[in-house]
Amino acid sequence: LSCGDVATQMASCINYLRGAGPLPAACCNGVKNLKNSATTTQDRRTACKCLISASKTISGVNFGLAAGLPAKCGVSIPYKISPSTNCDQVN
Known part of the structure:
Protein backbone atom coordinates (compact mmCIF):
# COMPACT_ATOMS: atom_id res chain seq x y z
CA LEU A 1 0.00 0.00 0.00
CA SER A 2 1.41 3.39 -0.99
CA CYS A 3 0.36 7.00 -0.56
CA GLY A 4 -0.37 7.00 -4.28
CA ASP A 5 -2.89 4.20 -3.73
CA VAL A 6 -4.46 6.13 -0.87
CA ALA A 7 -4.65 9.33 -2.93
CA THR A 8 -6.26 7.50 -5.84
CA GLN A 9 -8.91 5.94 -3.61
CA MET A 10 -9.67 9.20 -1.81
CA ALA A 11 -9.54 11.69 -4.71
CA SER A 12 -13.31 11.79 -5.17
CA CYS A 13 -13.74 12.81 -1.50
CA ILE A 14 -11.91 16.14 -1.69
CA ASN A 15 -14.85 18.43 -2.47
CA TYR A 16 -16.93 16.77 0.24
CA LEU A 17 -14.09 17.12 2.75
CA ARG A 18 -13.88 20.81 1.92
CA GLY A 19 -17.60 21.14 2.61
CA ALA A 20 -18.12 21.98 -1.05
CA GLY A 21 -20.49 19.24 -2.06
CA PRO A 22 -22.41 16.11 -1.17
CA LEU A 23 -20.74 12.83 -0.30
CA PRO A 24 -20.28 11.00 -3.61
CA ALA A 25 -20.71 7.24 -3.84
CA ALA A 26 -17.26 7.04 -5.44
CA CYS A 27 -15.76 8.49 -2.27
CA CYS A 28 -17.33 5.79 -0.10
CA ASN A 29 -16.23 3.16 -2.59
CA GLY A 30 -12.70 4.51 -2.21
CA VAL A 31 -12.94 4.41 1.59
CA LYS A 32 -14.15 0.80 1.43
CA ASN A 33 -11.47 -0.19 -1.08
CA LEU A 34 -8.81 1.42 1.07
CA LYS A 35 -9.99 -0.43 4.18
CA ASN A 36 -10.11 -3.72 2.29
CA SER A 37 -6.60 -3.25 0.90
CA ALA A 38 -5.10 -2.33 4.29
CA THR A 39 -4.93 -5.87 5.61
CA THR A 40 -1.84 -5.69 7.84
CA THR A 41 -0.87 -3.43 10.73
CA GLN A 42 1.82 -1.89 8.52
CA ASP A 43 -0.72 -1.22 5.74
CA ARG A 44 -3.10 0.42 8.21
CA ARG A 45 -0.29 2.59 9.59
CA THR A 46 0.76 3.56 6.07
CA ALA A 47 -2.82 4.41 5.11
CA CYS A 48 -3.19 6.44 8.30
CA LYS A 49 0.02 8.40 7.66
CA CYS A 50 -0.94 9.04 4.05
CA LEU A 51 -4.43 10.23 4.99
CA ILE A 52 -3.14 12.54 7.71
CA SER A 53 -0.40 13.90 5.46
CA ALA A 54 -2.80 14.48 2.58
CA SER A 55 -5.37 16.12 4.82
CA LYS A 56 -2.76 18.63 5.96
CA THR A 57 -1.66 19.51 2.42
CA ILE A 58 -5.10 19.90 0.85
CA SER A 59 -6.35 23.38 1.60
CA GLY A 60 -9.73 23.81 3.21
CA VAL A 61 -10.22 20.31 4.62
CA ASN A 62 -12.87 20.22 7.33
CA PHE A 63 -11.43 17.79 9.88
CA ASP A 88 2.35 4.51 14.92
CA GLN A 89 -0.21 3.39 17.52
CA VAL A 90 -2.59 1.97 14.90
CA ASN A 91 -2.85 -1.83 15.00
Missing part, protein backbone atom coordinates in the same frame (compact mmCIF):
# COMPACT_ATOMS: atom_id res chain seq x y z
CA GLY A 64 -14.86 17.19 11.38
CA LEU A 65 -16.02 15.88 8.01
CA ALA A 66 -12.79 13.91 7.60
CA ALA A 67 -13.13 12.26 11.02
CA GLY A 68 -16.73 11.30 10.29
CA LEU A 69 -16.11 10.05 6.77
CA PRO A 70 -15.58 6.34 7.52
CA ALA A 71 -18.79 6.13 9.58
CA LYS A 72 -20.76 8.01 6.92
CA CYS A 73 -19.58 5.39 4.45
CA GLY A 74 -20.46 2.53 6.81
CA VAL A 75 -16.82 1.61 7.36
CA SER A 76 -15.02 1.15 10.65
CA ILE A 77 -11.33 2.01 10.75
CA PRO A 78 -9.12 1.75 13.86
CA TYR A 79 -8.13 5.42 13.95
CA LYS A 80 -9.54 8.90 13.56
CA ILE A 81 -8.62 10.92 10.47
CA SER A 82 -7.24 13.85 12.42
CA PRO A 83 -3.95 15.78 12.51
CA SER A 84 -3.51 14.69 16.13
CA THR A 85 -3.69 10.95 15.37
CA ASN A 86 -0.52 9.00 16.14
CA CYS A 87 -0.43 6.52 13.27
Whole structure:
Protein backbone atom coordinates (compact mmCIF):
# COMPACT_ATOMS: atom_id res chain seq x y z
CA LEU A 1 0.00 0.00 0.00
CA SER A 2 1.41 3.39 -0.99
CA CYS A 3 0.36 7.00 -0.56
CA GLY A 4 -0.37 7.00 -4.28
CA ASP A 5 -2.89 4.20 -3.73
CA VAL A 6 -4.46 6.13 -0.87
CA ALA A 7 -4.65 9.33 -2.93
CA THR A 8 -6.26 7.50 -5.84
CA GLN A 9 -8.91 5.94 -3.61
CA MET A 10 -9.67 9.20 -1.81
CA ALA A 11 -9.54 11.69 -4.71
CA SER A 12 -13.31 11.79 -5.17
CA CYS A 13 -13.74 12.81 -1.50
CA ILE A 14 -11.91 16.14 -1.69
CA ASN A 15 -14.85 18.43 -2.47
CA TYR A 16 -16.93 16.77 0.24
CA LEU A 17 -14.09 17.12 2.75
CA ARG A 18 -13.88 20.81 1.92
CA GLY A 19 -17.60 21.14 2.61
CA ALA A 20 -18.12 21.98 -1.05
CA GLY A 21 -20.49 19.24 -2.06
CA PRO A 22 -22.41 16.11 -1.17
CA LEU A 23 -20.74 12.83 -0.30
CA PRO A 24 -20.28 11.00 -3.61
CA ALA A 25 -20.71 7.24 -3.84
CA ALA A 26 -17.26 7.04 -5.44
CA CYS A 27 -15.76 8.49 -2.27
CA CYS A 28 -17.33 5.79 -0.10
CA ASN A 29 -16.23 3.16 -2.59
CA GLY A 30 -12.70 4.51 -2.21
CA VAL A 31 -12.94 4.41 1.59
CA LYS A 32 -14.15 0.80 1.43
CA ASN A 33 -11.47 -0.19 -1.08
CA LEU A 34 -8.81 1.42 1.07
CA LYS A 35 -9.99 -0.43 4.18
CA ASN A 36 -10.11 -3.72 2.29
CA SER A 37 -6.60 -3.25 0.90
CA ALA A 38 -5.10 -2.33 4.29
CA THR A 39 -4.93 -5.87 5.61
CA THR A 40 -1.84 -5.69 7.84
CA THR A 41 -0.87 -3.43 10.73
CA GLN A 42 1.82 -1.89 8.52
CA ASP A 43 -0.72 -1.22 5.74
CA ARG A 44 -3.10 0.42 8.21
CA ARG A 45 -0.29 2.59 9.59
CA THR A 46 0.76 3.56 6.07
CA ALA A 47 -2.82 4.41 5.11
CA CYS A 48 -3.19 6.44 8.30
CA LYS A 49 0.02 8.40 7.66
CA CYS A 50 -0.94 9.04 4.05
CA LEU A 51 -4.43 10.23 4.99
CA ILE A 52 -3.14 12.54 7.71
CA SER A 53 -0.40 13.90 5.46
CA ALA A 54 -2.80 14.48 2.58
CA SER A 55 -5.37 16.12 4.82
CA LYS A 56 -2.76 18.63 5.96
CA THR A 57 -1.66 19.51 2.42
CA ILE A 58 -5.10 19.90 0.85
CA SER A 59 -6.35 23.38 1.60
CA GLY A 60 -9.73 23.81 3.21
CA VAL A 61 -10.22 20.31 4.62
CA ASN A 62 -12.87 20.22 7.33
CA PHE A 63 -11.43 17.79 9.88
CA GLY A 64 -14.86 17.19 11.38
CA LEU A 65 -16.02 15.88 8.01
CA ALA A 66 -12.79 13.91 7.60
CA ALA A 67 -13.13 12.26 11.02
CA GLY A 68 -16.73 11.30 10.29
CA LEU A 69 -16.11 10.05 6.77
CA PRO A 70 -15.58 6.34 7.52
CA ALA A 71 -18.79 6.13 9.58
CA LYS A 72 -20.76 8.01 6.92
CA CYS A 73 -19.58 5.39 4.45
CA GLY A 74 -20.46 2.53 6.81
CA VAL A 75 -16.82 1.61 7.36
CA SER A 76 -15.02 1.15 10.65
CA ILE A 77 -11.33 2.01 10.75
CA PRO A 78 -9.12 1.75 13.86
CA TYR A 79 -8.13 5.42 13.95
CA LYS A 80 -9.54 8.90 13.56
CA ILE A 81 -8.62 10.92 10.47
CA SER A 82 -7.24 13.85 12.42
CA PRO A 83 -3.95 15.78 12.51
CA SER A 84 -3.51 14.69 16.13
CA THR A 85 -3.69 10.95 15.37
CA ASN A 86 -0.52 9.00 16.14
CA CYS A 87 -0.43 6.52 13.27
CA ASP A 88 2.35 4.51 14.92
CA GLN A 89 -0.21 3.39 17.52
CA VAL A 90 -2.59 1.97 14.90
CA ASN A 91 -2.85 -1.83 15.00
